[in-house]
Amino acid sequence: MALYALGDLHLSFQADKPMDVFGKEWRNHEKRIEKNCNKLITENDTLVLVGDHSWGRKLEDCEADLQFIEDLPGKKVMIRGNHDTFWDAKKTNKLNDIYRGRLFFLQNNYYPYGEYALVGTKGYCYEGKDSREHADMLVEREAKRLKASFEAARADGYEKFIVFLHYPPTELGEKRSRFTLIAEAYGAEQVIYAHCHGKARFHDSLMGNVNGVKYSLVSGDYLGFKPQLILG
């Protein structure tokens, strides 16, 4: 049994959104995702997809992309990304009903993995695209959602946690944030995140061991679309 993570699949089986405009590492990226997953992951393993799954705006525009994810080996757990407009955070239960036994949507809940609880939410960090006030409001909302995920797991007796965020846990130049403090407070062992594309952004946030928590970036182009082993 092993735990893997990969972010930013940016699938577009129902949309005309060629990804290779973003560089040659995106050429046929879905074929490479499929090949790498089939090589690495077995049916006993769990794969967490760390957001930005599909370019589709509504659920009906994402069905082929979600089918592709469903067909990957192992159990699939998903985190919301900034592009995942098909997934209304308040309607996560509905998505979990529709995809029960096929995909798990992690939001205000948790996913059991052995003695660990996989917890998480989209997260947020200021990137200069909105006002500081707006960013602060989103960070607060996401922090609340992350705590709800931890609390759901704790209520069921879990004491070991792995955190998944779509956004990096800190903004550029920050050493700590609402999210790192929450991860530390609950004793999380790892924080996994995605969203950072292109060499210039790969080192935007924390990596490696910081205050007893291990941080890893798992964005698709950073990993060459090969899922990262999180727990062996």
Ligand SMILES: [Fe+2]
């Ligand atoms: Fe993103």
